[in-house]
Amino acid sequence: MRLPLALGAVLALNLQPAAAAEDYSFEWNEARFAQVAAADAAEGKKLAKKFRCKKCHNDDGISDDPEIPSIAGQRTTYMYKQLMDFKHEVREDSDMRKVARKMSEDDMIHVSAWYASLERPEMIGGDPLLVVKVCDSCHEKDTVEEDNKIEVAPILKGQVPQYLQATMMAFKDADRSNDLFERMQSVSHKLTDDEIRALARYYGTEPLEE
Secondary structure, X not given: OOOOOOOOOOOOOOOOOHHHHHOOOXXXXXXXXXXXXXXXXXXXXXXXXXXXXXXXXXXXXXXXXXXXXXXXOOOHHHHHHHHHHHHOOOOOOHHHHHHHHOOOHHHHHHHHHHHHOOOOOOOOOOOOOOOHXXXXXXXXXXXXXXXXXXXXXXXXXXXXXXXXXXXXXXXXXXXXXXXXXXXXXXXXXXXXXXXXXXXXXXXXXXXXXX
């Protein structure tokens, strides 16, 4: 899929001031896709060390903290766009904002490419819910990728289940709103809390505590 993205963020009340989002506009275009395609993972490895990414994400990009996502094997496009959102305060996280502010766009792309090159953790899986097919229409790597020109939905497989559950709840509760065309907000509103938990368990890397 090759859809342009015009981001006019609709922010939750507990997020950043509206002016910060109004001054920021991110759009996927041929030039940006070309930048991502030319990313240098080896340079990204050096930059990840410079910006001390392993402090939270570990050397292998696999999180051991339920509040921090695993970024190994994640889409370069997705991570780059999230870093831009952190830098411009469309996503709220003080630690990520501090790091992103120090990065150029090329830095973000190279670092994203480095973590994208690492091995993604295995998901638990099991019996899929009926809604998994809907989720995979945007999030399944092999389903949506074409010449690295893809939408910026993240790969869900192999994610920290607690983080995935909290993220889906944040979209449902309108505490996060930087999704492509507000699709996650729309989908999450239709899910029950039990369905969200089941999805996090299905895509996650470890069982969720009852």
